[in-house]
Amino acid sequence: MIYWIFLGFSIVMEVAGVLLMQYAANHNSSWGMALMYGLICASYMLLSVAVKRIPLGVAYALWEGVGIVCITVLSVFLFGESMSILKIVGLGLLMLAILLLKSGTSPKNPSLETETALDLSLKHSLKEA
Structure with a gap:
């Protein structure tokens, strides 16, 4: 469950960062960038x-x-961008695709230890030493 919370915060930060990019570009803001x-x-x-x-x-x-x-959606409200029927349909199809991906994937086994490339490299180095 905590990993889904991390993902949620990650999405919020991505959205905020991209919206801030547009704001900073429009207002020539160094702190915004x-x-x-x-x-x-x-x-x-x-x-x-x-x-x-x-x-x-x-x-x-x-x-x-x-x-x-x-x-x-936020760009429409914050920056006055247009929202056409085709954009709405595209966003709907995108959400449908995400839902299908999510429902068709089994979760990773939480009991298994996830090894990163760094973990494997360290193990290999320790074996050689």
């Missing part, structure tokens, strides 16, 4: 934690897909 970089970096860090227990395809699809939907 700096904050955007921090939020995007934090988003990737939380995503990397989430994929320890959430399948990568599902986590990334949710991260990117929900992010796209939120950014598109």
Whole structure:
């Protein structure tokens, strides 16, 4: 459950970072760009934690897909961007695709230890020593 919370915060930070990027570009704001970089970096860090227990395809699809939907909708309200019927249909199809990916994937076994490339490299180094 905690990994889903990490994924949720990761999505929120991605959305905030991308929206801040647009704001900073419109207002020539250095602090906005700096904050955007921090939020995007934090988003990737939380995503990397989430994929320890959430399948990568599902986590990334949710991260990117929900992010796209939120950014598109919020851009209409915050920046006056247009929302056509085709955009609405596209966003609906995107959410359907994410739902299908999520429902068709079995969860990772939480009892198994997830080994990263760094873990494997350390094991290999210790064996050689």
